[in-house]
Structures are given as C-alpha cells and as structure tokens.
Amino acid sequence: MHMSDALLSAPVAIAADVAAAGLLVAAALRLKKESRENMVPLMGVMGAFVFAAQMVNFAIPGTGSSGHIVGGVLLAALLGPWAGFLTLASVLIIQCLVFADGGLMALGCNIINMGAMTALVAYPLFFKPLLRFPASGWKVMGVSVLACTLGLELGACMVTLETALSGITALPAGKFFLLMTGIHLAIGVGEGIATGAVLLFVQRSRPALLMPDSARSQGKKGMRGPVIAFAVAALAIAGGLAFLASSAPDGLEWSIERITGSADLAATHVSALSTGAAAAQEATSIMPDYDNSFAGIVGAVMVLILVWGLTAALSRRRRKPATRPIE
Amino acid sequence: MERIEKAITSLQRMQGSGPESGLHPLCLFVITVAYLVAMLSVPVSAFTMLLWFALYPVVMAALTGLDFTRIFTGSLIALPFALLIGLFNPIYQTRTALRVGSLAISEGWISYLSIILRSMLSVQALLVLVSGKGFTGLCRSLESVGMPRLLSTQLLMVYRYLTVLLQEAVDMTRARRARGYGRRHLSMKMWGAFCGQLFLRTVARAEAVNRAMLARGFDGRMPRYQPVRQRWTLRDTLTLGASLACFALLRFVDISRIFTHLL
Numbered sequence: 128m129h130m131s132d133a134l135l136s137a138p139v140a141i142a143a144d145v146a147a148a149g150l151l152v153a154a155a156l157r158l159k160k161e162s163r164e165n166m167v168p169l170m171g172v173m174g175a176f177v178f179a180a181q182m183v184n185f186a187i188p189g190t191g192s193s194g195h196i197v198g199g200v201l202l203a204a205l206l207g208p209w210a211g212f213l214t215l216a217s218v219l220i221i222q223c224l225v226f227a228d229g230g231l232m233a234l235g236c237n238i239i240n241m242g243a244m245t246a247l248v249a250y251p252l253f254f255k256p257l258l259r260f261p262a263s264g265w266k267v268m269g270v271s272v273l274a275c276t277l278g279l280e281l282g283a284c285m286v287t288l289e290t291a292l293s294g295i296t297a298l299p300a301g302k303f304f305l306l307m308t309g310i311h312l313a314i315g316v317g318e319g320i321a322t323g324a325v326l327l328f329v330q331r332s333r334p335a336l337l338m339p340d341s342a343r344s345q346g347k348k349g350m351r352g353p354v355i356a357f358a359v360a361a362l363a364i365a366g367g368l369a370f371l372a373s374s375a376p377d378g379l380e381w382s383i384e385r386i387t388g389s390a391d392l393a394a395t396h397v398s399a400l401s402t403g404a405a406a407a408q409e410a411t412s413i414m415p416d417y418d419n420s421f422a423g424i425v426g427a428v429m430v431l432i433l434v435w436g437l438t439a440a441l442s443r444r445r446r447k448p449a450t451r452p453i454e
Numbered sequence: 455m456e457r458i459e460k461a462i463t464s465l466q467r468m469q470g471s472g473p474e475s476g477l478h479p480l481c482l483f484v485i486t487v488a489y490l491v492a493m494l495s496v497p498v499s500a501f502t503m504l505l506w507f508a509l510y511p512v513v514m515a516a517l518t519g520l521d522f523t524r525i526f527t528g529s530l531i532a533l534p535f536a537l538l539i540g541l542f543n544p545i546y547q548t549r550t551a552l553r554v555g556s557l558a559i560s561e562g563w564i565s566y567l568s569i570i571l572r573s574m575l576s577v578q579a580l581l582v583l584v585s586g587k588g589f590t591g592l593c594r595s596l597e598s599v600g601m602p603r604l605l606s607t608q609l610l611m612v613y614r615y616l617t618v619l620l621q622e623a624v625d626m627t628r629a630r631r632a633r634g635y636g637r638r639h640l641s642m643k644m645w646g647a648f649c650g651q652l653f654l655r656t657v658a659r660a661e662a663v664n665r666a667m668l669a670r671g672f673d674g675r676m677p678r679y680q681p682v683r684q685r686w687t688l689r690d691t692l693t694l695g696a697s698l699a700c701f702a703l704l705r706f707v708d709i710s711r712i713f714t715h716l717l
Contacts, residue, residue, distance in 0.1 A: 159604060167607050
C-alpha cells in the first residue's frame with residue numbers, strides 16, 4: 128500500500144505531510160502527558176520487531192505465493208493506539224529513508240493510510256470494544272480479521288482519494304477504488320489471520336503482555352480522539368469520492384461518450400424492466416433526488432452512527448460482569 | 455531470508471555513511487524537499503520541463519562525493535509500481551500530443567514517461583539525501599528544527615535495534631530452514647508461533663535494554679554520540695540560495711523552449 132511520490136501532486140503531498148506531522152506531534156504529546164515516555168525503549172524495540180516480522184513471509188494457501196504483515200493493529204493491541212501509531216510511523220519513516228520504500232513527499236500519505244487508519248481508527252473502533260483478553264481463539268481471530276480488514280480498506284479508500292485528488296494517473300477514480308478495495312480485502316483477511324496468530328501465541332505464552340494497564344486506563348476518554356479522527360476521515364472520504372464520482376466521468380461513461388457522442392444512452396434503449404427497477408428504487412430510497420456529495424456525507428454519518436451504536440452496545444454487554452464489585 | 459539479509463546489508467551500508475564532510479544535514483534536507491516540491495508540481499504533460507530536473511541528482515551526487523551509478527540503480531526499485539499504475543495513461547489519454555515524422559505520440563505516452571521519470575527522480579533525491587548525511591544526522595537535524603524529542607528518540611531506537619532483531623530473525627529463519635524439509639514458506643500456524651517467539655525475544659531484550667539504560671541515567675532522550683556537531687556555514691547558505699533559485703528557474707521557465715528558439 129506504499130504510495131509513491133510519482134502519483135502525488137505537490138499540494139496533496141504537502142497537505143498529507145502536514146496532517147501526518149500534526150498526528151505525530153499529538154501522539155508524542157499524549158504519551159508525554161500520560162507519562163509513558165518510559166515506554167520508549169519498548170516502542171523502539173517493538174518497531175524493530177514489526178520490521179523484522181515484515182521480512183518473514185507466510186504462505187498464502189492455494190496460491191503458491193506468500194505475504195507479510197503490516198502490523199498496525201498488532202502494535203496498537205500490544206502498546207495502545209497512540210504508542211502503536213507512533214511506532215508504526217517510525218517504521219514507515221525508516222523504510223522510506225533507509226530502504227527508499229515509498230517517497231519522502233508521500234511519507235505523510237503513507238503514515239495516514241497505514242498508521243492512522245489501522246492504529247487510530249480500526250483498533251479503537253473495531254478491535255478494542257469487541258475484544259478483551261483472555262478470549263477464545265475464534266474470537267481473537269474474528270476480531271483481528273474484522274479490525275485489520277476494515278483498517279486496510281480505509282487505507283485503500285485514502286489511497287484512492289489522494290491519487291484522485293492529485294490527478295496524475297488517468298485511471299478513473301471509480302475503477303481505481305474498486306481495484307484497491309478488492310485487493311485490500313484479501314490482504315486485510317491475511318493480515319487479520321496473521322495478527323490473530325501472533326496474539327494467540329502471546330496469550331498462551333505471556334498473557335500479561337496483552338493486558339497493559341495503559342490500554343485499560345485510557346477507557347472511554349481515550350476513544351474520543353480516534354473516534355473524532357474517524358468521523359473526519361469518513362466524511363472526507365465520502366464527500367471527496369462522491370464529488371469525484373459526480374465531476375469526473377468514469378471509464379464506462381467515457382467509452383459511451385466516445386461511441387455515441389453523448390454521455391447518456393438513448394431513452395429508446397431503456398427496457399421496461401429497468402424502468403420498473405428505477406421506479407422501485409425511487410419509491411424505496413430515503414433521498415430519491417439528491418446531490419452526490421451530500422448523499423455521501425449523509426451515508427457516512429449513518430454508517431458511523433450504526434457502527435458506533437453497535438460497538439457501544441457490544442462493549443456494554445461485555446462490560447457488565449466486570450462492573451460487579453470485587454469482594 | 456534473502457530479503458532480511460539484503461535489509462541488513464542496506465543498514466550496514468547506511469551506517470558507513472555519515473556527516474563527516476560537506477553540507478549541513480538540515481541544508482541538504484531543505485534542498486531535497488524544495489526540489490521534490492518543485493519537481494512534483496510540474497504538470498505531467500510538460501515532460502520536457504521535467505527532464506531538466508534530472509540534472510539535480512547527478513550534480514548533487516558529484517558535489518557530495520557519491521557514486522551516481524549506485525543512486526541510479528537504487529532508484530530502479532520503485533519503478534515496477536510506477537510502470538504498472540502509469541500504464542493506464544496511454545490507455546485513457548489517446549489524443550495526439552506531438553508528431554515525430556509520421557509517428558504520432560499520444561498525451562498518454564507523454565504522461566506515462568513523466569510518471570516514470572517522477573518516480574525515479576524522487577527516489578534518487580531521497581538516496582542522495584540519506585546516503586550523503588546518514589540517518590542519525592538527519593534525525594538530529596530534524597530534532598533541532600522542532601521534531602518532538604520522543605519521536606526522534608523512537609526513530610533512533612528503532613534504527614539501532616533493527617540490525618539486532620533482523621539478525622535474530624535470520625538466526626530463527628536459518629534454524630527453521632534446517633529443519634523444514636525443503637518447505638519455502640511458513641504455514642500461517644507456524645508463522646504465528648515464529649513471530650510470537652520473535653516477539654517474546656524482543657520483549658526480553660527491551661526489558662534488558664530498559665534496565666541498562668535506566669542504570670546509566672537515561673532521561674527519555676538518546677545521548678549525543680557525535681563528538682563534534684556540524685555547524686551551519688556560509689557555504690550552506692549560498693548552496694541553499696543557489697539551489698532554490700535554480701529550482702524556481704526550472705519550474706517557471708521552460709528552458710527547452712528557449713533552446714528550440716535558439717536552434
């Protein structure tokens with residue numbers, strides 16, 4: 128998922144660099160405020176661990192090929208979201224500066240796409256509320272796959288948005304979006320299984336390492352920042368993609384335009400079935416005639432509320448036994 | 455296995471380079487960022503304008519005493535991604551941009567070449583920066599201009615322990631291969647146990663490191679181990695000014711057009 132300088136325009140790259148720098152400063156200040164600076168040696172060595180783990184490939188069943196871990200959710204699960212984000216960002220910076228993996232100007236995009244979307248968004252929203260160690264193997268695997276897949280998919284959405292806003296590649300945003308999300312669905316499942324496998328091993332061998340007091344003490348207050356970040360990111364993605372979908376014709380429309388001289392197919396070609404389907408959609412949709420950007424934002428807010436409500440309900444159910452007074 | 459060993463070699467090569475001479479690391483960093491901003495802001499349709507930016511890595515490698523062949527070879531690693539994504543440009547942009555004799559070249563091919571060139575030049579600029587100044591020198595410079603201390607310490611810690619943990623991973627991979635009966639890749643279950651074991655070794659090492667650092671008075675900041683701190687000199691100011699002027703010229707004036715008029 129490493130973005131390259133070649134596909135970014137200067138304004139998009141600079142904006143992403145500034146946003147990533149802001150997130151890094153916020154993470155550093157937060158760790159300092161929580162007096163967790165003594166975690167630096169652990170974070171440093173953990174960064175090196177993730178780097179080394181990325182070099183060890185695992186076999187992808189049935190394909191004959193192999194893959195490797197990214198490690199965002201794993202780091203967040205082991206260190207907490209902010210420390211995990213900072214650690215993954217440092218790995219990305221070293222990958223860029225030492226191994227020329229991803230460009231210098233694209234570093235901000237890569238930190239946001241791979242670091243923030245996994246450790247600051249997917250982990251607090253889809254991992255932490257659903258899983259508390261010790262947990263069964265299936266639960267650890269299921270939640271890891273969910274969080275990693277959604278984290279990588281969000282990253283893929285960001286890659287599409289950044290590429291489309293840059294306008295360097297001529298590949299239409301819609302097609303690029305489908306390509307990226309399709310590929311990252313498979314990668315996300317692999318990443319989730321790999322993350323779950325490591326977490327299960329650690330749970331069996333050294334369970335104390337999975338229950339850092341810091342992760343518990345952050346509680347509800349600690350969720351607020353990442354949740355706001357997610358809301359902003361979701362709105363940006365939804366609004367941006369809807370805007371692009373409305374302003375730039377996709378490949379199919381472009382082909383039709385070339386063939387027929389008009390972006391719309393002639394009305395005579397519309398079948399009775401499609402007319403019926405359109406009428407049914409009109410009757411059942413909440414916003415039958417709407418502006419694309421507005422609909423994108425409303426849709427994202429609805430999904431956000433749904434996911435938020437679902438995770439809140441699940442975490443309340445899970446928390447119930449823990450609230451019993453200890454005698 | 456090969457990937458890990460290649461990574462160790464790259465790290466060792468990087469540790470060999472350092473800020474012994476030449477420009478101040480911060481000066482080279484600012485020049486690199488200015489170059490990248492100017493180069494990336496050139497429209498992909500203006501290939502001839504972009505071509506002039508290829509001079510920078512050659513000139514800067516010569517000024518800082520680096521082998522440009524190695525820089526050029528290094529820039530090829532990012533090429534497959536640009537080649538793949540850029541390939542859509544000739545497919546979608548079919549309008550003729552220029553004619554060479556009877557051969558019509560489309561806008562898509564021009565922008566495709568631009569994407570390839572952008573990819574190579576950005577990596578070359580990065581390699582000139584890091585090969586010339588070393589990772590440690592860059593971290594120190596960025597810390598002096600406001601990078602949070604926690605982040606720079608974190609970067610230096612990861613960098614320091616990369617070699618150690620990569621060596622640990624090499625040892626474990628070698629042991630696994632010796633008992634693996636020819637299997638190339640680990641199954642997911644084995645991979646989980648392998649990385650879990652690596653993680654436990656990592657934590658044990660981190661605990662030992664933390665105790666050792668605390669015993670030596672660690673206060674949350676990595677000690678400076680450069681005996682003499684490089685100073686910003688008049689040479690840095692002049693190089694920075696000249697570089698910025700050159701980039702502005704290359705960005706805003708189409709030198710190729712001047713040549714066309716002259717010829």
